[in-house]
Amino acid sequence: MKLIGNFTSPFVRKVRIVAAEKRMEYEWELAMPWEPDSQVSQHNPLGKIPVLILDDGTTLFDSRVICEFLDNVSPIAKLLPQGNRERVEVKCWEALCDGIMEAGILARLELNRKRKSERSQAWIDRQMAKVQRGLDAMEADLAKAAGPWSCGNHFTLADVAIAACTGFLDFRYPDLDWRADRPHLAKLAARLAERPSVAETVPHE
Structure with missing residues (x-):
């Protein structure tokens, strides 16, 4: 493939x-x-x-x-649980992370308009507000997590999405300081960064 x-x-x-x-x-x-x-x-x-x-x-x-x-x-390293409720929890995490990344991309496209007069600051603010709310929701959920990963004791697609999301913010918004006041998310992101699959796919131009 x-x-x-x-x-x-x-x-x-x-x-x-x-x-x-x-x-x-x-x-x-x-x-x-x-x-x-x-x-x-x-x-x-x-x-x-x-x-x-x-x-x-x-x-x-x-x-x-x-x-x-x-x-x-492949049955190797299953990332989606079999149980419906557990599976939906993972998919909700993925949807949240995807939404944050989409908002960040939309804001960046607006910021990159050649003429500053053509940019909509209201649009940029709206998208970045989504990013901040999404990150706050992630922090709140992780504060209640029962295990070392976002959905408990097993690494899942939710953690894959979190790695991609936080890595995107570090890459495209290095001054955002999203870790401030989000210790649980920062801790998980650091743990994810050590995983070979994450370390080997760090974004670059």
């Missing part, structure tokens, strides 16, 4: 972490979806990464779809 993506996308990183945890090999194709000559839209009509092309030519897109597919393909 072939994974299409780049080294800066936190959504691609989620998939790469999952593949590493499950010891899956894949062909890598570097893609920049924002470039005029990008071929990503040929595989995903939305023009987004990641995209996973299976050996039979089937195309999967959206990191949540791809991560769940990979987890079901």
